[in-house]
Amino acid sequence: MLFSESTVILGIETSCDETAAAVVMGGNDVLSSVVATQIDLHARYGGVVPEIASRAHVEAMNVVIRQAISQSGVPIERIDAVAATVGPGLIGALLVGVAAAKSVALVLDKPFIGVNHLEAHLYAALLDDPHVEFPMLVVLVSGGNTLFVEMRGHGDFSVIGQTIDDAAGEAFDKVARFLDLGHPGGPAIDRIALTGNPNAIDFPRAMLHDGLDVSFSGLKTSVINYVRKNPTVSTADVAASFQYAVVDVLAAKARKAAQQIGAKTVALGGGVAANSLLRSTMTTVCAESGWRLVLPSMSMCTDNAAMIASAGWYRLVADGPSSMDMGAMPNLKLT
Amino acid sequence: MGNAVGQIACVAFELVSIMIILSIDTATDGVSVAIADGTRVLASSEMRSEKQHAEVLTTMIDFVRKQAGVSFGDVGAVAVDIGPGLFTGMRVGIASAKAIAQVLDVPIIGATSLDILATAVGETDDVIACVIDARRGEVYWSLYRCIDGKLRQVTAPQASTVEECALQTIDRGQSTLFVGNGALRYRNEIELVVAGVLPRFDFADEMAALPTAVVLAQIAHERALRQEWQEADTLVPEYLRLPDAEINWATRSAS
Ligand SMILES: [Zn+2]
Secondary structure (H helix, E strand, O other): OOOOOOOEEEEEEOOOOEEEEEEEEOOOEEEEEEEEEOHHHHHOOOOOOHHHHHHHHHHHHHHHHHHHHHHHOOOHHHOOEEEEEEEOOOHHHHHHHHHHHHHHHHHHOOOEEEEEHHHHHHHHHHHHOOOOOOOEEEEEEOOOOEEEEEEEEOOEEEEEEEEOOOOHHHHHHHHHHHOOOOOOHHHHHHHHHOOOOOOOOOOOOOOOOOOOOEOOHHHHHHHHHHHHHOOOOOHHHHHHHHHHHHHHHHHHHHHHHHHHHOOOEEEEEOHHHHOHHHHHHHHHHHHHHOOEEEOOOHHHHOOOOHHHHHHHHHHHHHHOOOOOOOOOOOOOOOO | OHHHHHHHHHHHHHHHHOOEEEEEEOOOOEEEEEEEOOOOEEEEEEEEOOOOHHHHHHHHHHHHHHHHOOOHHHEEEEEEEOOOOOHHHHHHHHHHHHHHHHHHOOOEEEEOHHHHHHHHHOOOOOEEEEEEEOOOOEEEEEEEEEEOOEEEEOOOOEEEEHHHHHHHHHHHOOOEEEEOHHHHHOHHHHHHHHOOOOOOEEEOOHHHOOOOHHHHHHHHHHHHHOOOOEOHHHOOOOOOOOOHHHHHHHHHHHO
16 A cells, blocks of 8 residues: 555554544544543642553543544544554553554454654654754653754664753742642643743753753752752742753753754644743744744644654654554664 | 244344354463364463563454454454452453444443353352452452352452451351462462361362453353443453552541
C-alpha cells in the first residue's frame, strides 16, 4: 500500500496520565483529538502514580477511541494505519495503548506504527503550522524532559542540549508543591507569578555560560532555602522570580542553540511550552534574531494523540510499518 | 405471526450455539489464545512468558485465527480473563480484548482467573480451592464446589495471606483440592495448616497451575448461550488489590 496525503491514521497515547486518541489525515490534518485527563486522580498524591494511571487507561481507552472515531467522521474501517506511543513513559501505562492499538490494527488488517513520544512532541508544533523551513530548533520542555533538538528535516534530528538533572516541568512541579500551589505545578506558578515581581529575588541561573545543557536542581534547592530563611516572603514574588530564572536560562540556551545550528525556525513543545512567560520571551528572542517562531496551541503542548498520529504518518512514509511484536520501551531516547 | 416469531427465536438460538469465540488469557505467567465454536476448539496456542505478554499476544491471536481458518468477521464474541493476576500482564489481554470487541462490534465476556482454574478441574466432590500467586507473600483465592453437576463459587474472591486461605478451607472441613500457581508455590505453608485437619487434601499438578484460554472459551460459550455478556466499554479488570499509593493514603488518613 502507498501512503499519501490522504492516508488516515488513528493515534493512541497512554504514556503518562492522559488517555488520548486522535484521527489525523496526511500527517497534519487533525480530524479529531480526544484527551481524557487523569489529573484529578493523581492530584492528592502530588504526582502521577503509575498503577493508578494504568488502571484509568484501561477504563477510558475504548470510550476515547470511540469518540475520536465518531468526531472524525471517518468510519473505523476507513482508518489506514494505527499509531501508538511505545515510549518513553510508564511501562504499565504504555502497554495499555500499545495492546489496544496493535489489536485495532490486527482486526482491521492495517499497519501498526510504534511512535517515540518525544519525536511526537517535535511534530506537535507542526500540526498548527506544517510548512516550516529547516533547520529548526525545537525546545522540548515538559515534566519529564528538557531537550534542545536540531531538526534538519522530517525524521532527521539530534539532541544538542538537555538537562543534566531535573526537567523544567519537574522543577515547576516541585517548587509548586513546596509553595503549596497544587499539582500540576506549571499552570499554578504561571497564574500566581502574574501578581508577583520577577526581580524580587535573584535566583541563580546555573550553567548559563557553559554549552547547551541546563540544570534546574540547584534552582529548586535555592528556592526552598530562600523561603525557609525568609518565611514571610510573598509567594507570588517567589513564584515570579523562580519562573523568571527558568525562562531566562531556557531562552538564553535556545538563542545559543539556534545560532549554532543556523536555525530558520524555532518551535516550542511539551507542557512547559504553555508557560506564558516562556512564550512571550521566545517571541521577543526570535523577533530580534529573525527566526520564525512556531508556538503550538495549548492543547498541542500537553500530551495528546494527534501528535502521535502525525509523527506516525511521517514514520510510516519514511520507514514503513512497525512489527506486531513490538512492546513498550519505557526508556526510549530521542535519537 | 406467532410462527414467524418462533422461527426468529430459533434462528437466534442457532446463531449462538455455533458462535465463534475468540478467547484471550494473559492474567498470569502464561499467555494463551483459543478460538472455539462452542462444541470444538478450532485452534489454540499457549506459552509461558514472564514479561513478554504484549510482545507475543497480537501475533499469537493472528496465528490462532489463521490456524482456526476463520476470519475476524466470523467472531461472534470475545472472551477474556479479567484477573486477578499480574496487573501489567492482565491489562495487556484485557485492553486487547476490549479493543477487538469494539472494532468487531461484538459483545465481550469476562471471567475471573479463579473461575477458569475451577472449571478446568471438572466434576469433583471435593472443595476446589483456587489459589493464584499475588506475590509479596499473598494469594488471590476463592473456594468452589460442584453442586448438582454445577460449579458454584462458595466464597467471594479475595487477596490475603496463604495462611488465611488455608484456615478458610479448614473452616469448611471438607476434602479439598488446591489448584493454581499460588497453591503450588505455597504448598508447604498450606500443608502445615491443613495436614491432619482436613479429611483429605491434594494439589493439582503444574499442568493445571495456570488459567488457559481453552477453558475460558468453554465458560464463555455457556455464558453466551445465556447472553451473559457486556459491551467492551464497560468491562473492568478484577484486581482484588488497590494500588499501593491508595492503600498508603488510606492508612495515613486513618491514623
Ligand atoms: Zn509528553
